[in-house]
Amino acid sequence: MANNNEKLWYTEPARQWVEALPIGSGKLGAMIFGGVQEERIQLNEDSLWYGGPVERRNPDSGESLAAIRSLLFAGRLEEAERMAKTALTSTPKHIGPYQTLGDLNIAFRGMPLDYAAYTRELDLTEGIVKIGYNDGDVRYLREALASHADGVIAIRLTADAPGTLSFDANLIRRPFDGETRGLGHTVCMTGQCGPDGVRYCAAVRIVAEGGSAKTVGDYLCVDAADSVTLYIAAATTFRSEDPYEACMGALEAAAAKGYEAVRRDHVRDYVELFGRVSLELGSANESEQPPTNERLSRFRDGEADHGLFSLFFQYGRYLLIASSRPGSLPANLQGVWNESHMPPWESDFHLNINLQMNYWPAEIGNLAECHEPVFDLLDRLRENGRATAKEVYGARGFAAHHATDLWAETNVIGLYMPAVIWPMGGAWLALHLWEHYRYGMDKEFLRARAYPTLKEAALFLLDFLVEDARGRLVTAPSLSPENTYRLPSGQTGRLCVGPSMDSQIAFALFTACLEAIHVLGMDEEEAVFEAELTGALARLPEPEVGRNGGLMEWAEDYEEVEPGHRHISHLFALHPGEQITPRHEPALAAAAEATLLGRLANGGGHTGWSRAWIIQFWARLGSGEQSFEHLTALLAKSVHPNLFGDHPPFQIDANFGGTAAVAEMLLQSHRGEIALLPALPQAWPSGKATGLRARGGCVVDLEWRDGELTEAVIRSEAGGDYRFRYAGEEVLLSLAAGERVSLTAADFVHAAANPQV
8 A cells, every 4th residue: 555655645536637647658648537426537649649740841941051150150140030030940830739639528427416535546656546435335436547568548436335336428529529439338539630640549448347338329328337447548540550440459458358457467567667766755654644735735834744755756757657658659748648739839849958857767767668769759850850950951960959749850840039940959869868878788779779869969960060260169050948148239139159058968969979989899980980079079169157157158158138047058067967067177066056046046947847957956066955945946836736747837847857856866877976865955864765776787775864874785787887976985896787785874984094096
């Protein structure tokens, strides 16, 4: 049974979507409201995007690049932006949105208004939503799960008195219902998602014990049943030539298997992932916590609740498992959960922070398999992005911009000038392949999957970089994601030459490629490419300190128009990059801290995802107190009643970023070091974390008491030489694959007193 730090629970049904509880299998998602008289189950299928693939290349793009660069170098910002808007943006401008699949509505007959003992919970230990309530002497129970193993959503309804379940259920997708019909014990809804879009099918199969069950029109009608199971399947032509047949096959198999077996295999499949990591902050057993909404309210009123951080951390891992599994699409701006036909920002894949942040917890949180959908998307971006690199920029390799969709669009999407003309999306996302290798140390993955994409991303940058007046290689045209600068003349601009983030991404990518060449023993084979990388790396702008004491956001020390901006892109070198660390680059780390303080003093951190990134910046700076302050602010200001992250509106990157931030406070592994409890706040004097992963191929369990490490158990999965750091001291270990070793605070004291010669 889950304790109160392993479940979300409530004493009333959800009244609005952000109070409902999410389930998901990667491809399928649902929001469970838990109504008594009427139940709404809002459904999603991850490939239901509006419209089909579109040829968007602007025919004037390639011919205009040199002129746009000349205008930027001349400081003629308004002219440069006008030309870029007309000549570089895609035709047409915008991608279609990710859309809701619709609702399964269940209208119960004979249910009272004065029910009692109501509970609604999401059990994170099993990945199941559970609902219970009393009508007089009868106890009604429901379970809802989304099975990755069987490819269906299953909803089980029971009562402890026979013949007491009666309801009518139907599928709707208002106002785009498509065709709905009943077939035996199944109802289905079919249609097409916009012109040239995917064709879809959603279907529900009913299995009743006792009473009767039949279809009437496009309703499933149940009378006086003892128990009922509903199986839901959905498919589109993105994966299935015949979505209807795909749904019928999944439903037939699940119904033949039976609910208990479907439930068993779901729990087994889910727990294998979720159960790898545990976290205790404070008391290990806080069984008397109030309902989650009340708990959150008390927390916002200032009541300490360290278990709430544990719950939020594990909820983020749950959401990643539920929205990103091998074979699914990546988690989008809302994971896999969206109730709208026109969601904010199309609920797309944003490549200028949001998609990347979604996957920051994947490796350290021991969910490496959940990272795979990103790599699948990269394969398609790479293919489409070769044409974009060649046609728009005259470059080798592949390029992608700030947003993409179901069809792996790589052109300049949209008209919002502070965001769209930013050709670094592919390069940043490609680094996730490198991170996957660094955590798992699988050379075959590096050789076959990661390195080819890393190389093509780097080839694009090698050709795209241009020399500035100081002889440096910079990107142009580009921008610092969604920010604006002011020239001494008073002109303001978004499009620019050499934003700092671009140079930092290029540094990380070129460095990764050089390391990969060395690891794979490809020095002679890749000698020309290696020489190009080495030469360009030496000419990239280095992070610089500006007149205000913070890191410069652009290649020149421009004035910021909005000093409290939500994007803090020029700290990429601090996190997720590792070009700046307090130990190795103390002056630049101090400037990064000044940048953070300046942003916060001017109202920064006002969106959920931005606050999540801020926590990780402070963790990299080793400040447990600042990390804790902003983690507290994230939960106090930027989550909904069901703990979904709030931009506002709902955006799931705050969940994933917050989960990664908690892990980063407890374990860091970059620059060849594994730091134990690097940003532990005083508010967490005692605790325990198991199963966190570190770069270099090892799993780390941590336990601490009274603010001091009591034991770190390290299990090397890949073998190698490791440098562990704790409280300013270090221990060097050589471990074989599969070897396990224990370290305590005393080991670090001993190592400091007896340094190796």
